[in-house]
Amino acid sequence: MQPGVNTVQDDFDILIVGGGLVGASVALALAKGLRVALLERAEPPALAVLPQDWDARIFAISPGSQAFLAGLGVWPSPRAGRIREMDVRGDAGGAIRFDALELGSEQLAATVENRLLQATLWRALQGKVELIAPALPQAFHADERSASVTLADGRVLRSKLVVAADGANSWLREQAGIAFSRQSYGQQGVVGNFRCARPHGDIARQWFRDDGVLAWLPLPDNLISIVWATDDASAAQLLALSPAALASRVAAAGGRALGDLQPLGKAAAFPLSLGRAASIIGTRLALVGDAAHTIHPLAGQGVNLGFGDAKALAALLDQACGRDPGDAMLLQRYRRMRAEEVLLMQSVCDGLQKLFALADPLSGRLRNLGLNLTNQAGPLKRAMMRHAFK
Numbered sequence: 001m002q003p004g005v006n007t008v009q010d011d012f013d014i015l016i017v018g019g020g021l022v023g024a025s026v027a028l029a030l031a032k033g034l035r036v037a038l039l040e041r042a043e044p045p046a047l048a049v050l051p052q053d054w055d056a057r058i059f060a061i062s063p064g065s066q067a068f069l070a071g072l073g074v075w076p077s078p079r080a081g082r083i084r085e086m087d088v089r090g091d092a093g094g095a096i097r098f099d100a101l102e103l104g105s106e107q108l109a110a111t112v113e114n115r116l117l118q119a120t121l122w123r124a125l126q127g128k129v130e131l132i133a134p135a136l137p138q139a140f141h142a143d144e145r146s147a148s149v150t151l152a153d154g155r156v157l158r159s160k161l162v163v164a165a166d167g168a169n170s171w172l173r174e175q176a177g178i179a180f181s182r183q184s185y186g187q188q189g190v191v192g193n194f195r196c197a198r199p200h201g202d203i204a205r206q207w208f209r210d211d212g213v214l215a216w217l218p219l220p221d222n223l224i225s226i227v228w229a230t231d232d233a234s235a236a237q238l239l240a241l242s243p244a245a246l247a248s249r250v251a252a253a254g255g256r257a258l259g260d261l262q263p264l265g266k267a268a269a270f271p272l273s274l275g276r277a278a279s280i281i282g283t284r285l286a287l288v289g290d291a292a293h294t295i296h297p298l299a300g301q302g303v304n305l306g307f308g309d310a311k312a313l314a315a316l317l318d319q320a321c322g323r324d325p326g327d328a329m330l331l332q333r334y335r336r337m338r339a340e341e342v343l344l345m346q347s348v349c350d351g352l353q354k355l356f357a358l359a360d361p362l363s364g365r366l367r368n369l370g371l372n373l374t375n376q377a378g379p380l381k382r383a384m385m386r387h388a389f390k
Contacts, residue, residue, distance in 0.1 A: 010037070010130075010155070010156070010157050010158065011035075011158050011159070012035045012036060012037045012130070012157065012158070012159040012160075013034040013035045013036065013159060013160050013161070013325055014027075014030050014034055014035075014036045014037070014159055014160070014161050014162075014163065014317075014325060015036075015037050015039065015147070015149060015157050015158075015159035015161070015162045015163070016030075016036065016037070016038045016039065016162075016163040016165055017039045017137060017149065017162065017163065017164055017165060017166050017171070017172045018039075018040065018164065018165035018166030018167060018170075018172075018289075018291070019038050019039070019040030019043075019044065019122070019131075019133060019165075020118065020165065020167065020289070021059075021114065021117060021118060021121065021289075021303060021306070021307075022165050022288050022289035022290075022303070022306035022307060022309065022310055023038065023040075023163070023165030023166070023288070023289070024038065024118070024121035024122060024125060025068070025069065025072060025074075025121060025307060025310045026163055026165060026288055026309075026310040026313060026314065027125055027129045028072045028074070028121060028124055028125055028128065028129070029068075029072060029310055029311070029313075029314035030313075030314050030317060031125075031128040031129050032318070034317075034325070035130075036128075036129040036130070037129060037130040037131075037132055037157060037159070038125065038129050038130070038131050038132065038133075039132045039133070039135050039137065039149065039151075039157065040131070040132070040133035040134065040135065041133070041134055041135065041136060042133065042134050043131070043133035043134055044118050044119065044122055051115075053264070053265050054113060054193045054219070054223065054225075054264055054265060055113035055114050055115040055116065056191045056192055056193060056225075056265060056266070056267065056268045057113070057114040057115070057191060057268075058111055058112070058113055058114070058191070058193070058217055058219065058225035059111070059112055059113075059114060059117070059303045060083060060109040060110070060111055060204070060217060060304075061080075061109055061110045061111070061112055061303070061304065061307075062109050062301075062304045062389055062390060063105070063107075063108075063109070063389060063390065064304070064307075064308070064311075064390050065303070065304045065307040065308070066109075066110050068307055068310070068311045069117075069307070072121075072124065073124055074117070074120045074121055074124050077110075077112045077113075077116055077117050077120055078116050078120075079113075079116070079219075079220050079221075080110050080111065080112045080220070081110065081111035081112075081202070081217070081218050081219040081220050081223075082106075082107040082109070082110050082111065082202050082218070083100075083107060083108045083109045083110070083111060083202060083203075083204045083217065083218060084099070084100050084106070084107050084108065084201070084202035084203065085097065085098060085099045085100065085108070085201070085202065085203045085204070086098040086108060086203070086204045086205075086206070087203055087204070087205045087206070088205075088206045088207075088208075089205075089206070089207045089208065090208050090367060090368040091207075091208045091209055091210060091368070092365065092368045093368050093372075094367065094368025094372050095372065096372075098389075103389065107202070108204075108389045109204075109389060111217050111218060111219055111225065132151075132157070135151050135152075135153075135155075136151060136152040136153075137149050137150070137151055137152075137171060137172070138150050138151060138152050139175070140162070140172055140175040140176060142162065142176070142282065142283040142284045142285060143283065143284075144283070146158055146159065146160060146284065146326075147159055147160070147161065147162045147283070147284040147285065147326065149162065149172075159284075159326075160284065160324055160325050160326040161284055161285070161286065161325040161326035162284060162285050162286075163285075163286050163287075163288060163313070164176070164285060164286070164287045164288065164291040164292075165288050165289050165291060166291055167289070167290045167291060168182075168273070168275055168290040168291070168294050170287070170290075170291035172285070172291070173277060173287060173291050176282045176283075176285050177282075178277055178278055178279055178282055178287070179277070179278040180275060180276070180277050180278070181275065181276050181278070182273050182274070182275045182294075183273060183274040183275075184271065184272075184273045185229075185272045185273060185274070185296060185353065186231055186232055187212060187229050187230060187231055187232065187235070187271075187272045188229075188230065188231075188232055188235030188236075188269040188270065188271055188272065189227050189228070189229050189269060189270050189271075189272050189297055190226075190227070190228040190229075190230065190235050190238050190239065190267055190268075190269045191225065191226065191227050191228075191267065191268055191269065191270075192225070192226055192246065192250075192263065192264075192265070192266070192267035192268070193219070193223055193224070193225050193226075193263075193264040193265060194223065194224055194225075194226065194247055194250065194261040194262060194263055194264060195221075195222065195223055195261065195262040195264060196222050196223070196224055196258040196259065196261060197258060197259030197260040197261070197262075198258045198259040199222055199258075200216070200218045200222060200224055200258055201218075202218050203218060204216065204217050204218060205254060205257060206298070207253070207254060207255075209253065211230050211231070211234050212228060212229045212230030212231065212234065213227075213228075213229045213230075213298045213353075214226065214227075214228045214229075214250075214253050214254060215227045215228075215297075215298070216254060216257075216258075223264065224258070224261075226250055227297055228250070228253075229272055229296065229297060229298060235269050238267065238269075239267060239268075239269055243263035243265075243266065243267075244263060246263060246267055247260075247261040247262060247263040248260075248261075272296055272297065273294055274294060274295060274296065274346060274350050275290070275293060275294035276293055276346070277291070277292050277293065279335070280292040280293075280309075280334070280335055280338060281331040281332065281334060281335045283328075284326035284331075285331075286313055286331055286334055287309075288306060288309035288310055288313065289303075289305075289306030289309060289310075290302070290306065292309060292338075292342070293305060293342050293346060295345060295346050295349045295350070296349040296350060296352075296353045298349055298352060298353060301345050301349065305341070305342055305345060308338070308341060308342075309338055312334060312337045312338055313334055316330060316333055316334055316337065317330070
């Protein structure tokens with residue numbers, strides 16, 4: 001606390017630290033009947049009109065996450081795309097294809113820009129929660145009675161429950177003394193957007209390659225967004241290319257399935273790792289999103305796991321009917337509710353990444369055979385689809 005600054009205390013039922021997609025959705029979901037505050041270091045821009053350019057960070061939103069967001073009044077999102085089919089190719093002839101019709105649905109997932117969904121959430125929060133941004137947290141304290149976060153300006157925010165939604169490098173998780181195991185994949189996720197020469201048909205395409213995993217996600221207006229998970233050195237080489245040269249490289253890596261690609265904006269990259277918090281709860285503390293867990297993006301489930309956290313926590317507190325939201329027994333229920341799904345998704349994505357990273361011929365034949373056999377096994381494939389696209 002700075003000398004000479006008067007301390008002001010504000011009391012809330014819920015204090016959320018981190019105003020990204022997951023943190024903002026938690027705040028909005030909990031705003032009914034509770035006094036909620038959302039603390040963010042930098043206030044995201046509230047977009048009054050759609051920008052001409054496209055955000056390089058695109059998320060595949062599962063039907064369950066989309067329903068959750070729709071229930072909060074923040075869907076449909078402007079210029080969202082859809083994934084009607086998914087075409088996955090192995091590195092030695094293996095292939096599997098998922099079609100929404102097999103589930104009696106119109107789409108497997110929706111595609112939406114991070115920037116636009118973020119702005120939509122923040123607009124919806126106006127007048128429903130107290131937005132404290134920009135703000136710099138300095139200290140966290142929690143005991144059996146309450147929790148508090150002290151800001152750099154001397155303000156003290158007290159609450160019954162604090163939610164850590166401040167990302168993989170969570171300040172709040174560290175302040176609470178919760179260990180976080182992080183296993184780097186030695187890879188970067190290179191992302192960018194392109195216009196296609198041929199219609200993409202609302203089909204998501206993915207290739208397991210010797211140099212990593214390349215995914216093309218369909219966007220409206222015959223655009224695609226790509227995520228190329230590749231080793232650090234290859235990622236640096238891709239980012240060093242001119243936009244036109246990168247577009248040519250991406251098109252060639254995908255077998256020119258959609259013809260020539262025209263670049264839209266600059267590419268970017270982010271490091272990939274498997275992360276697990278030793279516990280997703282603490283004293284009057286709950287962790288959500290990347291603060292609780294990170295996974296490899298090959299299945300596109302990272303943000304959906306975070307929305308699953310938000311949905312579970314909000315439902316639990318709604319059912320508590322006025323009970324203390326920081327009650328230790330309630331938080332234990334939240335931990336149990338999320339344990340199985342998070343562990344399963346992390347294990348599947350980590351296992352697939354490691355399986356396709358093996359270079360020996362026998363492993364290559366087996367994994368590609370597995371893709372082909374699963375593609376032919378109707379009941380097994382539909383069971384996988386119901387879980388992955390729920």
